[in-house]
Amino acid sequence: MCGIAGLLITDPDQRPQLGALLAPIFEAMTPRGPDSAGLALYGDGVEVHKQVGPATKLTADMALADRGGTCGIAHTRMATESAVTTEGCHPFMAGDDVGLVHNGSFSNYATVRRDLAATGVSFDSDNDSEVCCRLLAEQLAAGAGLAEALGSVPDRMDGFYTLLVATPSEMAILRDPAGCKPAVVAEGSGWVAVASEYHALSELPGIDEAHVFEPAPLEVHTWRA
Amino acid sequence: MPRTPRPSATFPAAVIEQIHELSDVGHYEIRGWGAKRAVPSFDDLTFLTSSLTRYPLEGYREAIDTTTVLGAGRAERPLVLDVPITIAGMSFGSLSAAAKEALGRAASAVGTSTTTGDGGMTPEERQASAKLVYQCLPSRYGFTPADLRVADAVEVVVGQGAKPGGGGMLLGQKVGERVAAMRTLPEGVDQRSASRHPDWTGPDDLRIKIDELREATDGQVPIFVKMGATRVPYDVKLAVAAGADVVVVDGMQGGTGATQDVFIEHTGIPTLPAVRQAAEALRDLDVHHDVQLIVSGGIRSGADVAKALALGADAVSIGVAALVALGCNRSTTTGDDRSPPEDVTDDYLALGATPGTCHHCHTGRCPVGITTQDPELEARLDVERASRRVENYLRSLTMELTTLARACGKSDVHNLEPEDLVALTVEAAAMAGVPLAGTSWVPGAGAGLP
Amino acid sequence: MACVSTDVVVLDAAVDDTRTINRALRALPDGARARIEHARGRHNLAVGLHHPVTVDVVGNAGYYCGALGERATVRVDGSVGWCAGENLMSGSVTVRGHAGQSTGASAHGGLVVVHGDAGARTAISLKGGRVAVAGSIGHAGAFMAQAGVLLVGGDAGDGLGDSLYEATVFVAGRIASLGADARVEDLTDDDVAVAVALADEAGFDHIDATSLTKVTSARSLYRFDALAAQRY
Ligand code: SF4
Numbered sequence: 001m002c003g004i005a006g007l008l009i010t011d012p013d014q015r016p017q018l019g020a021l022l023a024p025i026f027e028a029m030t031p032r033g034p035d036s037a038g039l040a041l042y043g044d045g046v047e048v049h050k051q052v053g054p055a056t057k058l059t060a061d062m063a064l065a066d067r068g069g070t071c072g073i074a075h076t077r078m079a080t081e082s083a084v085t086t087e088g089c090h091p092f093m094a095g096d097d098v099g100l101v102h103n104g105s106f107s108n109y110a111t112v113r114r115d116l117a118a119t120g121v122s123f124d125s126d127n128d129s130e131v132c133c134r135l136l137a138e139q140l141a142a143g144a145g146l147a148e149a150l151g152s153v154p155d156r157m158d159g160f161y162t163l164l165v166a167t168p169s170e171m172a173i174l175r176d177p178a179g180c181k182p183a184v185v186a187e188g189s190g191w192v193a194v195a196s197e198y199h200a201l202s203e204l205p206g207i208d209e210a211h212v213f214e215p216a217p218l219e220v221h222t223w224r225a
Numbered sequence: 226m227p228r229t230p231r232p233s234a235t236f237p238a239a240v241i242e243q244i245h246e247l248s249d250v251g252h253y254e255i256r257g258w259g260a261k262r263a264v265p266s267f268d269d270l271t272f273l274t275s276s277l278t279r280y281p282l283e284g285y286r287e288a289i290d291t292t293t294v295l296g297a298g299r300a301e302r303p304l305v306l307d308v309p310i311t312i313a314g315m316s317f318g319s320l321s322a323a324a325k326e327a328l329g330r331a332a333s334a335v336g337t338s339t340t341t342g343d344g345g346m347t348p349e350e351r352q353a354s355a356k357l358v359y360q361c362l363p364s365r366y367g368f369t370p371a372d373l374r375v376a377d378a379v380e381v382v383v384g385q386g387a388k389p390g391g392g393g394m395l396l397g398q399k400v401g402e403r404v405a406a407m408r409t410l411p412e413g414v415d416q417r418s419a420s421r422h423p424d425w426t427g428p429d430d431l432r433i434k435i436d437e438l439r440e441a442t443d444g445q446v447p448i449f450v451k452m453g454a455t456r457v458p459y460d461v462k463l464a465v466a467a468g469a470d471v472v473v474v475d476g477m478q479g480g481t482g483a484t485q486d487v488f489i490e491h492t493g494i495p496t497l498p499a500v501r502q503a504a505e506a507l508r509d510l511d512v513h514h515d516v517q518l519i520v521s522g523g524i525r526s527g528a529d530v531a532k533a534l535a536l537g538a539d540a541v542s543i544g545v546a547a548l549v550a551l552g553c554n555r556s557t558t559t560g561d562d563r564s565p566p567e568d569v570t571d572d573y574l575a576l577g578a579t580p581g582t583c584h585h586c587h588t589g590r591c592p593v594g595i596t597t598q599d600p601e602l603e604a605r606l607d608v609e610r611a612s613r614r615v616e617n618y619l620r621s622l623t624m625e626l627t628t629l630a631r632a633c634g635k636s637d638v639h640n641l642e643p644e645d646l647v648a649l650t651v652e653a654a655a656m657a658g659v660p661l662a663g664t665s666w667v668p669g670a671g672a673g674l675p
Numbered sequence: 676m677a678c679v680s681t682d683v684v685v686l687d688a689a690v691d692d693t694r695t696i697n698r699a700l701r702a703l704p705d706g707a708r709a710r711i712e713h714a715r716g717r718h719n720l721a722v723g724l725h726h727p728v729t730v731d732v733v734g735n736a737g738y739y740c741g742a743l744g745e746r747a748t749v750r751v752d753g754s755v756g757w758c759a760g761e762n763l764m765s766g767s768v769t770v771r772g773h774a775g776q777s778t779g780a781s782a783h784g785g786l787v788v789v790h791g792d793a794g795a796r797t798a799i800s801l802k803g804g805r806v807a808v809a810g811s812i813g814h815a816g817a818f819m820a821q822a823g824v825l826l827v828g829g830d831a832g833d834g835l836g837d838s839l840y841e842a843t844v845f846v847a848g849r850i851a852s853l854g855a856d857a858r859v860e861d862l863t864d865d866d867v868a869v870a871v872a873l874a875d876e877a878g879f880d881h882i883d884a885t886s887l888t889k890v891t892s893a894r895s896l897y898r899f900d901a902l903a904a905q906r907y
Pocket of ligand 1: 257258548554555583584585587592594596
């Protein structure tokens with residue numbers, strides 16, 4: 001139960017501003033998840049930052065506003081069934097560079113976790129979102145594309161979710177069949193932004209001209225950097 | 226004479242009967258009341274009252290405080306009750322207007338609150354109840370901002386102990402003209418309400434909903450969040466994170482007007498472990514002085530109240546017990562000033578029940594006029610007499626509670642603590658987190674119980 | 676706080692918190708006008724107003740804009756988050772841009788107008804209010820709607836009208852799919868009149884009321900016994 005935020009920059013000239021644009025979106029999600037915060041930042045490679053405490057602390061500690069890049073996905077967490085620890089923070093990373101943040105809760109994650117563990121997959125936390133992330137990693141390793149892998153999540157995972165996923169070249173989103181957890185997408189000129197609530201996006205330059213929509217349930221949207 | 230064959234333990238007569246019934250109708254059984262099976266309960270605990278290590282208070286002479294303040298952390302007007310026993314949410318629709326009014330009058334007489342239910346607030350109920358908690362349920366039947374503004378507290382119902390995760394039900398025979406109009410439903414429809422609220426899912430969005438209710442009430446009154454007891458530690462913490470001023474936890478013995486039997490008997494955890502887990506969750510968050518805990522589900526006696534308070538509840542709420550006090554499952558009606566009580570055993574038999582085993586609230590044919598919308602049946606409940614009974618009952622519960630608290634040396638019932646209790650069974654010791662009597666053994670202690 | 680300029684009370688969300696703004700709105704005399712500037716997606720603006728005032732929100736509002744309202748007129752010149760006009764009793768909430776999920780949820784009366792698109796669960800649990808969306812709506816529109824009217828100028832997503840009671844839905848565009856117990860009914864002259872009046876009041880001029888698709892309840896879920904033959 002959380003807030004999610006994401007920003008993909010498609011216009012190379014705007015890449016130096018990634019952090020400056022993403023930080024306010026991320027921080028605006030604090031009330032949805034005051035327990036911990038985390039961020040995966042894509043540029044030259046991928047960096048993952050997570051810590052217990054509010055998003056504002058994390059953005060200040062890493063000076064996010066001064067950072068450039070192609071894409072960032074971020075998460076503010078209101079812990080449900082697992083402990084408030086750094087391990088339980090999102091984003092979860094699949095393979096080397098696939099990041100996932102999740103708002104919602106999975107109702108059958110323990111079973112999927114057991115199934116994956118039986119095939120030799122190991123886990124860093126007891127978090128339901130990590131299970132989904134490992135599942136994605138399996139599919140990607142087996143050769144599926146990001147859209148295909150994300151689109152197959154509902155075949156295995158039950159419950160309520162908005163999933164925001166990033167790779168060094170793409171960002172993608174998926175909502176559960178009932179569309180129970182929120183997501184707002186804004187496709188602007190040179191960027192694509194995602195947040196749980198509209199107000200987080202309201203300060204983006206050019207937001208008034210952007211195409212703003214709520215993704216429909218089970219519809220995978222992907223954007224290339 | 227042939228010998229009677231041995232009855233099956235797996236398929237006893239009652240199970241066989243139930244399978245026959247399901248195979249006749251093709252759908253689940255619906256009924257009223259709460260779980261009927263035996264579960265570990267407050268009966269499995271006993272108090273360590275005073276002798277030489279602690280000194281008792283004198284009964285009748287030394288005062289004991291029962292005042293209970295709910296929602297003092299944030300609300301401008303917290304709900305202040307004279308006793309820590311409230312009346313749980315039960316709808317007009319499920320209950321007759323007479324029953325609602327009687328409960329309201331009784332609660333007012335002892336200085337406590339009653340609660341609306343699915344279907345909105347009736348003017349009679351508001352009038353009769355000095356302190357009224359207004360429920361906000363998934364169905365939103367009859368939910369209006371005008372009623373919100375005259376409420377003394379608002380209770381967002383996430384779930385209830387009889388059916389955590391399930392929506393409300395009211396069968397067509399109870400959806401009469403007035404109930405249908407209040408709920409904006411066609412008359413006589415078998416009402417099945419939503420399980421999720423129409424405008425939020427999960428604590429992150431609930432937080433915004435609670436803010437909305439606070440805006441609509443100008444921050445004056447406390448906002449309660451009521452849940453059925455399942456994953457209690459997590460749920461309580463999330464309710465607090467969402468902004469609850471008071472958390473209400475309803476154990477699996479909690480009652481209902483109409484619910485699937487499978488839900489009533491097979492979901493949730495008993496009230497006994499639920500209290501302990503909820504109280505621990507509030508302490509973990511260090512909000513136990515600001516956020517109050519109400520527990521419900523199978524509370525029957527002052528001993529139950531005292532034990533719930535000792536385990537960390539600030540108040541309890543009663544539903545089925547209040548109906549029983551009104552006259553539920555009695556063989557006679559209340560009678561009134563013109564006519565004596567009338568024996569209605571035959572009406573119980575006609576429902577397939579007896580006085581003492583009835584759980585037929587869902588039928589709308591309540592023999593004593595409590596859970597009905599039929600004017601003739603409703604007339605069997607005299608509001609004056611019924612409310613006197615409930616008032617007597619609430620006073621008796623309070624006297625039982627203060628008797629135990631005094632004997633434990635407390636001048637305030639809220640000073641009862643888990644250390645005042647021991648358990649009579651291993652199960653109860655584990656669930657309540659208190660030692661088995663005569664030992665210092667708390668089964669499972671330190672095992673990181675969730 | 677509030678400052679008065681040419682008889683419009685101006686409130687600034689960049690300066691004041693939500694409680695202060697809503698208190699100032701409630702304190703307005705009947706017939707007064709107010710403007711909330713720099714709304715920037717703020718939740719719970721103009722909630723619970725119960726007197727005839729007109730409130731203009733400049734920019735985008737968050738969740739529950741104008742919710743629990745009676746007799747007030749709330750207008751947003753941008754977009755809104757979830758639950759605009761939720762549990763409205765009377766008066767109106769008008770959104771120039773798009774609206775998120777659960778727009779007009781449980782509205783007992785009044786009018787909710789969205790000039791752009793609206794999200795999922797539009798008019799869910801509707802109880803007599805009217806909801807008019809110029810564009811399209813998401814899935815589960817009018818879920819369990821009990822009374823009132825939903826008018827959709829564009830397309831409707833999956834599961835329209837699931838478990839409907841007595842509310843009526845009119846859709847100008849395509850319907851992705853109907854929900855359980857919803858059915859298409861023939862349009863009567865009275866329906867056309869209702870839709871024309873609603874479109875006029877909403878200020879829509881792109882809807883041909885005579886070619887709307889009308890969706891109502893098949894009423895097959897009204898009796899519990901019918902469950903035996905249903906999917907559940
Ligand atoms: S006597 Fe009335 S209230 Fe009691 S269980 Fe029977 S029907 Fe329900």
